[in-house]
Amino acid sequence: MYEMLPEELLKIKSLKKYYADRSPFGKLRGYLKAVDDVSFVINKDQVFALVGESGSGKSTIANLILRLIEPTSGEIYFKGKNIFTFKKNQLMEYRKAVQIIFQDPFASLNPRMRIIDILSEPFKIHKIVEKERIESKISQMLNMVGMSTDILNKYPHEFSGGQRQRICIARALTLSPELLVADEPLSALDVSIQAQILNLFQKIRQEVQISFLFISHDLKIVKYFSDVVAVMCRGKIVEMAKSEDIFCSPLHPYTKLLISSAPELRIVREKERKHDYIERKNIAPDFLNQIDLSLGCVFRTRCLYKVDICQQVEPPLREVSGRILACHNDLFT
């Protein structure tokens, strides 16, 4: 048996996005490091998941990849080319290859456009299909996401959340992208609808070659759907590994905390609840202030396993048994 070498699709190299924090009079007080020195690679046909709490920089990375915002420093290579040097034509090509699905399907469809206009707009902008063939292309797309063509003359408000998300997916797929950025695509949906959309994603993966950057805070879904997981904490990746490794044996204390906090389908008896309470009590409850933590580990204020060095030196990313980890404590290696 031989293994196919994975082909790199998107490569991110020490990407940074800082926002200046200024006083009301314009004096610089410091920087909010939304994304701080992040590097990773998404291979062809891979589902790469970003997880972390709100404010950890997941969506900022999505916006940087789409070039909706410019980075403070760092590079993103798409098939070997730096996307931040793209000129207008190249950017058009790039945007054809990289598409996005947003969290809120109610806010991401223009309420004044009919579905047919929404779905044919990508074709009109990129002019890849002759006018006569647009309609058959659209019906092909709708078929793929499990909707019929009689919806074409309707407006977005006539659909439920799940149906709208299907339309958003159809729109993202029209240009046969190679990378689909899905920023919390399921969070606004009910459980039964979530399962429908997850099945749809699986079906798409079987039918066309496509990579996903899958952003989610729901660990159950990430565990189910992704191949590689990067855990983010305050703008940094603290652990990155194959999905099985992360969920079966998390190494970083933050990953452990995230996974143990996520509710699971299980029965907890009264005694255990009380026990749980005592165990979790010593976690420092809050970190509201994101600004200025230049020294030391980003997670140190809440870490149960911190050692002295965590206060002063930021842990470098290192490779530990086939995964990437940023933690000083040798307990985990």
Next chain:
Amino acid sequence: MKQILLDVQNLSFYLKLEKSKVYLGSNITFNLKEREVFGLVGESGCGKTLTALSVVRILPQNIYPEGKIIFKDKELLSLSEEQIRHFRGRHISMIFQEPMTSLNPVMTIGMQIAEPLMTHLGLSKKDALSRAQELLEAVQIPSSKERLKNYPHQLSGGMRQRVMIAMAIACNPSLLIADEPTTALDVTIQAEILNLLQHLRLTNNMSVLFITHDLSLISEQADRVAVMYAGRIIELAETEDLFNNPQHPYTKGLLASLPSKKGIKLTPIQGIVPPIAAVPKGCKFFDRCSDKSKNCEEIEPDLLEIYNNHYVRCMRCFQKSY
């Protein structure tokens, strides 16, 4: 045996239009025992929140309740506005999903916590404030004395929810209604808030009516669970029993929708929740059910006991068990 604290009997609520009534929920019957956590689960729009709002009688305008809600021998729905005020915040209190919109932005959190103490228990402002500080400590807010003077915008989401909880437990209520208390929070903060709630429940002898859409969460938190669909309770059982032996096709479908192991295809429920105008005449789940019979279309089944304390609203379940 534990005593029954809250008894909801045949509760319905309807939207009053000019010439007609549109029922948003009907025949909701359940009870809450002392010191129990009772979970209400269901997808958005199934009537969980309206049920809770009926108990404290703060339903939106034009929506009216029917039926009986008995709380410690008092029938809440027949009380006057003046009388019900005596219960709200004193014996029954509620925490909401979005802590930012449910706190007053122009009032210090100290005063907001002190307010129910002054109105219900007649404490002086000074005593109420010092009690408020104790409450902040009870919900584990550090440097509680300084925090009393803070305004809600100075706190993070998790902290605000803690303040909400402090307000809710201020007068030692016997029933706490928690309506999606952690949905707006991160998982790590969620775990902390839930732990805190369980701890306070045990130390203060409270019952909790816990409302959520998250099945995993309810499986960890509740003693008994009722599953709602289209304004009805369709299944009610003890938590362990419900998740081990779900009976109703909807409950089964919900559980099958949860992603479990990688590679196993999910079997979601077909279709979508019908809009109010298109709800089926018989069983409300008829159009999406994978196990329906002809009768289901015409007759709506009752919520009946299938075996000890496991209630189901489904004809097929009973046909099979005989």
